[in-house]
Amino acid sequence: MNAGSAGTGEKDFMDMLNDAMKRAVEQRGRVNILIVGKTGVGKSTLINSVFQGELCKTGQGRPVTSETREIFKEDIPIHIFDTRGLEVNDFQSNLDELLALVKDRKSRSEPNEHIHVAWLCIQEDSRRIEDSDIRLHERLSDHMPLLGVVTKARSDQGFRRKVQELLPQARNVLRTMAIPDHLDDGHVIPPHGLAELIDATYELVPEGHRTAFTAAQKANIALKGKRARKYVKTAAATAAGIGGVPIPFSDAVLLIPTQVGMLASISSCFGLQLTTAFLGTLLASSTGITGATFLGRSVASNLLKLIPGAGYVVGGLISGSTAALITTLLGEAYIRTLTTVLSKKDLSDITVSEISEEFKRQLKQ
Ligand SMILES: Nc1nc2c(ncn2[C@@H]2O[C@H](COP(=O)(O)OP(=O)(O)OP(=O)(O)O)[C@@H](O)[C@H]2O)c(=O)[nH]1
Ligand SMILES: [Mg+2]
Numbered sequence: 001m002n003a004g005s006a007g008t009g010e011k012d013f014m015d016m017l018n019d020a021m022k023r024a025v026e027q028r029g030r031v032n033i034l035i036v037g038k039t040g041v042g043k044s045t046l047i048n049s050v051f052q053g054e055l056c057k058t059g060q061g062r063p064v065t066s067e068t069r070e071i072f073k074e075d076i077p078i079h080i081f082d083t084r085g086l087e088v089n090d091f092q093s094n095l096d097e098l099l100a101l102v103k104d105r106k107s108r109s110e111p112n113e114h115i116h117v118a119w120l121c122i123q124e125d126s127r128r129i130e131d132s133d134i135r136l137h138e139r140l141s142d143h144m145p146l147l148g149v150v151t152k153a154r155s156d157q158g159f160r161r162k163v164q165e166l167l168p169q170a171r172n173v174l175r176t177m178a179i180p181d182h183l184d185d186g187h188v189i190p191p192h193g194l195a196e197l198i199d200a201t202y203e204l205v206p207e208g209h210r211t212a213f214t215a216a217q218k219a220n221i222a223l224k225g226k227r228a229r230k231y232v233k234t235a236a237a238t239a240a241g242i243g244g245v246p247i248p249f250s251d252a253v254l255l256i257p258t259q260v261g262m263l264a265s266i267s268s269c270f271g272l273q274l275t276t277a278f279l280g281t282l283l284a285s286s287t288g289i290t291g292a293t294f295l296g297r298s299v300a301s302n303l304l305k306l307i308p309g310a311g312y313v314v315g316g317l318i319s320g321s322t323a324a325l326i327t328t329l330l331g332e333a334y335i336r337t338l339t340t341v342l343s344k345k346d347l348s349d350i351t352v353s354e355i356s357e358e359f360k361r362q363l364k365q
Helices: 010-028 043-050 091-107 131-140 160-168 194-204 205-214 221-242 249-269 276-287 296-306 320-346 352-364
Strands: 031-037 058-064 069-072 078-085 117-121 146-151 172-175
Touching: 010 172, 010 205, 010 249, 010 276, 031 091, 031 131, 031 205, 043 078, 043 117, 043 146, 043 194, 043 352, 058 078, 058 091, 069 091, 078 205, 091 131, 117 194, 146 160, 146 194, 160 172, 172 194, 194 205, 194 221, 205 221, 205 249, 221 249, 221 320, 249 276, 249 320, 276 320, 276 352, 320 352
Parallel strands: 031 078, 031 117, 117 146, 146 172
Antiparallel strands: 058 069, 069 078
């Protein structure tokens, strides 16, 4: 194997992996969500049900106002501002403190520190919308888009409409059940409304923070695929440009940085840990190449041979449209891989080898 001639020795290849990862991390950024609502309405339960990492149980929290904690966990690109008890005594001073926090964040030059969306949670059982909720919604929606979230939703009876009427600034009001509800008569109401809540929130998150939001949530796997396809399109267009002057198959290695970047971005949408080691292991085990032979050219040709449709270009020339097609097929196979794996298991229980086994299967199809 003469890897040197293509200028893609092992070191170059590792540099390329590092670059791809660094770019994916920068591209992803972070998203910040404010969650308000009275004590006991189910904020923590909801957070643990829709975001990665059981944030309310295992995340770090630091108080940022007397009633607000900023909760986060390493490798999960979200910070939750969990605010409780505003309705108790001192409502006005608590609200002022919260608004001061919101304004301070908004004034920062780093958009990753802004608070991007607010959820105002109201419990369905209560059937009441307090003045404090209405005030909170008015003041917060001056600074960020706000959604009304009806929690522990079992039986609407017109309550959602009432919330919409009393919180006119809310962009939408969604009914949710975060964990199964076991009724006295033995019936169980399963969780519902969570994927819809994620979809509605995604629409309100600024574009530059949507990949972070997509990655941090676990209630809507389809959204991850949808977001990832954006990166597949971009990579396919870049590949088409590289193949604009048809390249010999043996130079298909030129497409590899684009494709590796794409795999990193897709991984990012699915919330995988963005490390060079992960990407390296994924590529190595999917192509069957390890250790010292882990060289650009061999990975390139092995990876390309795995891709459906790439077989017929072996030995021939790769045109722009073929380069785009190969890249798209690779991206789509990886999206199907992660969708399949995540439908069976939680992200924290998935190993790289499970991903690469499934990836190989998907590439053969
Ligand atoms: N069945 C069911 N129970 C829920 C749901 N959401 C919350 N609960 C229960 O309601 C209680 C309060 O939920 P929490 O998530 O702790 O409420 P919170 O809003 O975080 O409360 P504070 O932290 O005190 O402000 C807990 O016993 C939860 O198990 C739900 O969707 N379904
Ligand atoms: Mg709580």
